[in-house]
Amino acid sequence: MPRFLPFLLLLLLLGTRPAADAKPRPAGRVVAEFNKGWKFLLGDEAQAKEAAFNDASWRQLTLPHDWSIEGKFDEKNPAKPEGGGLPTGIGWYRKTFTLPATKDKRVYIEFDGVYQHSDVWVNGHLLGHRPNGYISFRYDLTPHLRPAGQPNVLAVRVDNSAQPNSRWYSGSGIYRNVRLVTTNAVAVDHWGTFVTTPQISAAAATVAVQTQLRNTTGTTQQVTLETVLLDAQGKEVTRDLPTTVQLHDSVTTVPQKLHLSNPHLWSVTQPYLYRVKTTVRRGKKVVDTYETPLGVRTAVFGPQGFLLNGQVLRIQGVNQHHDLGALGAAFNVRAAERQLEILRAMGCNAIRMSHNPPAPELLDLCDRMGFLVMDEAFDMWQKKKNGKDYHLDFPQWHRRDLEDLVLRDRNHPSIFIWSIGNEIREQFDSTGTRLAKELTGIVKRLDSTRPVTSALTEQEPDKNFISQAGVLDVLSFNYKHAEYPKLPQRFPGQIFLATETAAAFETRGHYDLPSDSVRVWPLDGKTKLTTGNPDFTASSYDNARPYWGATHEAAWGALKQNPHLTGTFVWSGFDYLGEPLPYPWPARSSYFGVIDLAGFPKDAYYLYQSEWTTQPVLHLLPHWNWRPGQTVDVWAYYNQADEVELFLNGKSLGTKEKVPNDLHVLWRVPYAPGTLQAVSRKAGQTVLTRTISTAGPAAKIELTADRTKLQADGKDLSFLTVRVLDAAGNLVPDAANLVKFAVSGPGSVAGVDNGYQASLEPFKADSRKAYNGMCLAIIQTTEKGGTITIQATAEGLAPATVTLTSR
Ligand code: GAL
Numbered sequence: 001m002p003r004f005l006p007f008l009l010l011l012l013l014l015g016t017r018p019a020a021d022a023k024p025r026p027a028g029r030v031v032a033e034f035n036k037g038w039k040f041l042l043g044d045e046a047q048a049k050e051a052a053f054n055d056a057s058w059r060q061l062t063l064p065h066d067w068s069i070e071g072k073f074d075e076k077n078p079a080k081p082e083g084g085g086l087p088t089g090i091g092w093y094r095k096t097f098t099l100p101a102t103k104d105k106r107v108y109i110e111f112d113g114v115y116q117h118s119d120v121w122v123n124g125h126l127l128g129h130r131p132n133g134y135i136s137f138r139y140d141l142t143p144h145l146r147p148a149g150q151p152n153v154l155a156v157r158v159d160n161s162a163q164p165n166s167r168w169y170s171g172s173g174i175y176r177n178v179r180l181v182t183t184n185a186v187a188v189d190h191w192g193t194f195v196t197t198p199q200i201s202a203a204a205a206t207v208a209v210q211t212q213l214r215n216t217t218g219t220t221q222q223v224t225l226e227t228v229l230l231d232a233q234g235k236e237v238t239r240d241l242p243t244t245v246q247l248h249d250s251v252t253t254v255p256q257k258l259h260l261s262n263p264h265l266w267s268v269t270q271p272y273l274y275r276v277k278t279t280v281r282r283g284k285k286v287v288d289t290y291e292t293p294l295g296v297r298t299a300v301f302g303p304q305g306f307l308l309n310g311q312v313l314r315i316q317g318v319n320q321h322h323d324l325g326a327l328g329a330a331f332n333v334r335a336a337e338r339q340l341e342i343l344r345a346m347g348c349n350a351i352r353m354s355h356n357p358p359a360p361e362l363l364d365l366c367d368r369m370g371f372l373v374m375d376e377a378f379d380m381w382q383k384k385k386n387g388k389d390y391h392l393d394f395p396q397w398h399r400r401d402l403e404d405l406v407l408r409d410r411n412h413p414s415i416f417i418w419s420i421g422n423e424i425r426e427q428f429d430s431t432g433t434r435l436a437k438e439l440t441g442i443v444k445r446l447d448s449t450r451p452v453t454s455a456l457t458e459q460e461p462d463k464n465f466i467s468q469a470g471v472l473d474v475l476s477f478n479y480k481h482a483e484y485p486k487l488p489q490r491f492p493g494q495i496f497l498a499t500e501t502a503a504a505f506e507t508r509g510h511y512d513l514p515s516d517s518v519r520v521w522p523l524d525g526k527t528k529l530t531t532g533n534p535d536f537t538a539s540s541y542d543n544a545r546p547y548w549g550a551t552h553e554a555a556w557g558a559l560k561q562n563p564h565l566t567g568t569f570v571w572s573g574f575d576y577l578g579e580p581l582p583y584p585w586p587a588r589s590s591y592f593g594v595i596d597l598a599g600f601p602k603d604a605y606y607l608y609q610s611e612w613t614t615q616p617v618l619h620l621l622p623h624w625n626w627r628p629g630q631t632v633d634v635w636a637y638y639n640q641a642d643e644v645e646l647f648l649n650g651k652s653l654g655t656k657e658k659v660p661n662d663l664h665v666l667w668r669v670p671y672a673p674g675t676l677q678a679v680s681r682k683a684g685q686t687v688l689t690r691t692i693s694t695a696g697p698a699a700k701i702e703l704t705a706d707r708t709k710l711q712a713d714g715k716d717l718s719f720l721t722v723r724v725l726d727a728a729g730n731l732v733p734d735a736a737n738l739v740k741f742a743v744s745g746p747g748s749v750a751g752v753d754n755g756y757q758a759s760l761e762p763f764k765a766d767s768r769k770a771y772n773g774m775c776l777a778i779i780q781t782t783e784k785g786g787t788i789t790i791q792a793t794a795e796g797l798a799p800a801t802v803t804l805t806s807r
Pocket of ligand 1: 354422478579
């Protein structure tokens with residue numbers, strides 16, 4: 001026998017597929033996406049819960065789905081401009097499905113989020129009601145299923161009609177993923193593992209695993225539990241001795257300990273992920289396998305600040321609401337990943353999930369990409385912020401909702417802190433003390449490894465009944481940066497974090513002069529805004545803010561000068577739908593983002609990039625199309641250089657450098673058309689050069705895709721940026737051309753936008769007016785591979801084409 005024959009035989013046994021495919025398939029548990037083939041009705045229909053109901057005339061769609069984003073903007077919509085000015089109401093979803101034989105199996109339906117007040121029936125049996133629109137939940141279908149091969153019907157009624165119930169755009173419908181999970185009658189329970197690392201050193205880590213096993217057989221079962229740790233390549237690195245357990249009750253918790261040598265640590269720069277693989281056996285038979293992500297890291301707050309793996313790390317974070325701009329609330333992994341990529345390039349290392357549980361895949365992305373996460377439960381407790389908001393459900397549901405949030409999310413290494421609430425009104429009376437204790441107690445009982453905070457506004461200890469509870473590990477404050485120096489005296493020995501800073505207003509590409517006069521819109525809580533721009537814009541010179549907020553420079557400057565604050569979460573990373581302060585209708589989305597709703601950075605993005613990264617930055621603003629004779633302020637954000645020299649048409653306008661505490665340099669320039677050039681220098685050597693030229697009339701379209709190689713999975717997206725250019729290739733800074741997108745091949749336009757906060761054009765369309773020279777088209781693949789070609793055209797402009805490959 002040739003010497004290599006045994007090896008050949010082994011290869012044949014393993015199959016010749018690539019390693020990734022050769023992984024053993026999970027035994028005992030089938031997790032199936034359950035997003036396709038749903039029927040949808042916008043409206044109410046009392047009989048729709050019945051299995052026999054005829055839904056033939058309903059629209060067919062694939063989840064995740066947000067019906068609000070498909071609607072028309074209208075000031076009179078009950079969600080009000082604050083909620084995004086889109087329709088809400090009641091909707092129904094139904095899905096008919098058959099299953100193979102499920103004898104001795106349990107079948108569960110899992111929802112990641114339904115906004116809101118959902119009722120779910122299977123074959124006419126009510127499974128449950130869930131008011132909270134952001135919480136994940138599951139139901140056991142098993143007792144109500146029809147025999148193999150016979151049709152089952154799931155019906156979901158979603159009631160978002162009680163309005164207003166949110167201070168921002170919520171979306172409506174089954175807007176996150178749905179899965180069908182089939183297990184054996186002995187299986188790891190829902191969210192049934194808890195993995196912690198009680199000891200970590202460079203040489204070793206102890207990995208403690210608690211596994212909850214659910215036994216629904218009705219009789220005592222003996223099983224063995226095997227827990228193995230896999231490295232990022234899927235290779236086994238350590239395991240515990242198999243534990244034999246008698247399962248009497250419905251749920252049994254089994255503790256195990258693993259010893260890991262030379263652990264790779266998880267950090268924001270190297271987010272190394274292990275996986276804990278759990279195998280449950282009855283005799284020799286595998287009855288369940290289950291995987292839990294693991295990041296080995298220490299994340300603690302101490303007198304020196306926040307320490308990740310023993311090193312001080314300033315939290316450079318942003319607040320993010322859950323909508324994805326033109327896609328609305330309908331969750332899409334690539335859209336979320338793109339947001340994180342743009343934030344990462346700014347130097348952002350942390351996300352506050354304001355003010356509700358996020359999509360689980362967003363947490364997976366944060367684990368994988370290395371973002372720290374503040375996971376937040378509530379925007380209100382018993383006291384309302386809006387008449388129909390969650391305060392109505394809080395008394396009955398807060399315990400369950402908070403428990404479920406922690407149980408679902410506690411294995412994510414990205415989560416470094418829990419927040420039990422945002423700007424809770426109970427701060428101001430003694431109910432705040434009682435509730436803060438109760439909620440913190442719930443969190444700590446399920447996860448004692450992470451600190452708990454709540455975003456507060458009241459900085460006087462004797463007036464803040466939540467801080468008085470003495471249960472918050474970290475005192476987090478929103479705004480009021482002028483008071484930061486007083487915090488250590490007011491709250492001796494406490495740890496501080498700025499959960500919201502800035503809240504400055506900006507419209508991408510719009511500039512109000514002079515740049516050094518700050519517009520305070522409105523001036524205080526009593527005065528209505530009477531000033532403001534007639535076109536509902538706000539200046540991108542970082543010189544507009546509400547009375548409670550600050551310019552980005554003032555806010556970040558205060559953080560720099562007050563190192564006892566462990567970090568910041570800027571309000572906000574991206575613009576979001578709803579809360580269009582400071583303007584009335586037709587403004588319908590926020591002005592607070594460092595990045596606009598379409599994902600285009602505003603100028604303040606480069607302020608943070610110059611402060612939060614070490615990569616060389618030189619950003620020059622504004623555009624260079626003004627009236628001759630006008631005095632224009634020219635700004636530059638820069639770093640990694642000593643000075644910046646500005647030239648207009650080749651003539652130096654002087655060299656400027658930031659004196660301590662400055663975050664930009666400024667030249668006051670009498671406008672003349674031509675070319676501005678900025679040169680940053682370090683020790684006399686040029687670091688970077690930037691030019692901006694006066695643009696002539698719009699002549700052509702530039703079309704750029706963020707990605708050209710896509711997955712043919714019906715979900716993947718390419719974000720196409722349109723820039724309207726003059727004949728010489730300069731961005732035309734006020735171009736408003738209507739751009740049409742024609743798609744051929746296996747793809748479609750999932751949404752369009754231009755980032756303008758007061759545009760009432762629909763997001764679901766195949767055309768969009770440029771705003772200040774730019775707009776966006778989001779192209780979605782189908783499940784068919786092929787070449788997708790998108791042509792962008794506009795009257796009078798040379799068109800542009802982009803080709804994508806979908807595989
Ligand atoms: C805060 C609030 C945020 C947002 C922000 C706007 O008070 O917590 O949700 O409304 O103001 O500045």
